[in-house]
Each structure stands twice: as C-alpha cells, then as structure tokens.
Amino acid sequence: MPTTKIKNLEYRLALPLLAPRPGKNPLLSADGHPIRYPNAFLRLIRRHHVLGSATLISDGSQESLLLTRSLRPAHIPDADTFFRVASITKVAVSVVAMRLIEEGYLDLNREVITCLPSSSGLDCLKGITLRHLLSHTSGLTDPPNLENDLNQGKALPEVLSSIRMGTVGRFRYSNLGYGLIGCLLESILRKPVDTVFDEWLFRPLGMHASLGGRTLPAGHIMPISRVFVYHEGRDVILTPLGSRPLKAPDPLRHFGHTAGSMYVDIRSLASLFRMLLLDGNGFLRESSVSEMRRIHAVYGNVSPTLSYGLGLLRIHDPRLSNHDLLGHQGFAYGCVDGAFWEEGTKRMLIFLNGGCSEARTGRLGNANFDMLRWAFRKELPSWS
DSSP, X not given: OOOSHHHHHXXXXXXXXXSOOOOXXXXXXXXXXXXXXXXXXXXXXXXXXXXXXXXXXXXXXXEEEEXXXXXXXXXXXXXXXXXXXXXXXXXXXXXXXXXXXXXXXXXXXXXXXXXXXXXXXXXXGTTOBHHHHHTTOXXXXXXXXXHHHHHTTOOHHHHHTTSOOOOTTSOOOOHHHHHHHHHHHHHHHOSOHHXXXXXXXXXXXXXXXXXXXXXXXXXXXXOBOOSTTOOTTOOBSSOHHHHSOOOSOOTTTOXXXXXXXXXXXXXXXXXXXXXXXXXXXXXXXXXXXXXXXXXXXXXXXXXXXXXXXXXXXXXXXXXXXXXXXXXXXXXXXXXXXXXXXXXXXXXXXXXXXXXXXXXXETTEEHHHHHHHXXXXXXXXXXXX
C-alpha cells in the first residue's frame, strides 16, 4: 500500500500501465431507485481499477444497489456476496463494546490490564483504558510482523515486548489496539470472540456476517486481488487467521480478529449503519451512539479533514458534503472499502470491492473520496 506522498505519486503513475482493468462495461445490475448519473459512477469504477464491487446508495427512504464485475480476474458478485470489509470491522467492534458497557460487563474508563488474565509482560498496558483502544489513543503501535505473529499464534506478552510504545492519549491508528479488544471480550465473557459477535451483534441485528469467515461457503465470498502489483492466481478468500477455528477462548492469543476480519453482505452492513444513523434505533442507547460519534482524537496535519470517535471515522470536508460524514474505510489485501452516512440526514453510501487502487491522499483512500463526492455532491442531491 502506498503510504507516503512520493510512493502515492509513483503508484498513480504506474497504475494505468500495469494494473488490470474491470473492462469497458463492468456494470452487472442496478436495482432500486434509478441512478441519475451512472456514467459518472462507472468512470470511477474504471479510473480506480475496481475488480468486482457492490455499492449501496440511499437517501433514507429509497436505495439503489449497483453491482460491477471484472473478467480478469473473474470477480462477479451478487446481492448476497460476502465481502471481507477490513477496518470497517472496527465499527462493529465498537457497537459490541458499547452494548456490553450498557449491560455492565465493560467500562470505558477501566484499565484493560485489570480485565485480562494475570500474566507477566502486560505492564505496558497500565493506564490504558477501553476508551483509549476504541479511539486509537492507547499508544500501542503495530509491530512490523503483526500478521505473522497472529498466524504463528504468538502470545500477547511476546508481541507487546517487540513494540515501541507511543504516548497514551495521543492519536495513533493501531490495529493491535483493536485486536486487544477481542482479548477483553473473551476474558470477560469466557467465550470465543466469534461467538461473542454472533450473540451480541449479528443475530440480534439480523446480519448475515461472520468474524473470520471460516463458517461461510467459499463460493459466496468475494475474492480480493491487489491491483498493483497484480499477480494472477493470488486472490485472497480466507486469510490464515480467518481459517483457524476459534474452539475456545484464549485471551492472550486471539488479538487479531477484531482489528479487521468481518465478512458481511452489503445489505447486512447497511442494517448496522442504519441503526447508528438512527441514534441506535432501540438496539443501542442514544447516549452510546453519541459517545461513538463524538470526536475523541484528530489525525492532525497528515489528514486535517479526518478525526476519530469510538470506532467511527469522521470526515469534515466541504468538497464532499455540507455535513460531516461518519463511518469507516477498510484497506486490506488490495480492497479499498468505504461505508459512510451523512450527519444530519439519512443519506448513506457503502462501497465494497474485491480489489481497487490503493492510492490515497493523507489517510483517506482516493477511491473512497471520489465515491463519496459522487454520492453526496452529485447523485443523491438529484433524487430530491
């Protein structure tokens, strides 16, 4: 993934020459409310080399579902396809945490070390609360080999010993921090983290979803391909971590799934986001949703339009909307997903794919920026 201005420039220059394309006519279907500007949408699909996608756009009363395909690689979704949504998982994690807070299992301001099994090597967690983890202000940094550590089943104390701690209270995006929330859930509820999500989120909200994806039929999962550098036959369907059964809770080793391993179909994801934009809609207390939405940290000069709540990314950018946008984006293995709603309205956009240009400006993916601008500045205003 390009991470600096120079690498992004090099990436964008090479992309048109070396990346696979979705084809001249990638649109499979468009169901629901008629799309007023389909050609503008399809130009974005081609510009960002989107390899199979599902896009849901809604004004609160009507919605449209757009499906696009690619032929090489062959990514052909339908309305029930499951997508691995990467860091959009963090929204679901925050919802589960807030539900457990409401039921008295968790406390936003309690030190997390007091909730974990006694173990040497956890001293660096002193002073870190659940609020810090949910807002990326824990000071925890991601080790360079986090994925390998997870696949090898390393214990949390060993992983923590290899990182350089940042300042508690200062924003630093941390997948390890969100993974640690899974450890808390298992330690407190004494159940595997995927079971916790089934019981506290997926089934109660009627979502077709899985944490890790191992229970899903592989033929219904969208493969993910990195568009640049593209390697034929290296699609990711299930990650090694997601393929491993979670037979029993193991709070000192299950620190990966809650960082970004949710698989979900697009309408189920829309149900989750619709609940949040409707102030909890009886599933969460309005005060819990307000706490999630509230700004807890800012990205600063690297991305001055972005701030962070509890599991929610906030975008304040007049180029995209007159209102702030709330939601999350997800980068992993080549996908660039986005799911956002417009604060103060009921408008929503969800864009999921099986591969896409990973170029970004600051920390916001260029594909997500362009899709949000199309949805909230062009398409949705035309519906009214």
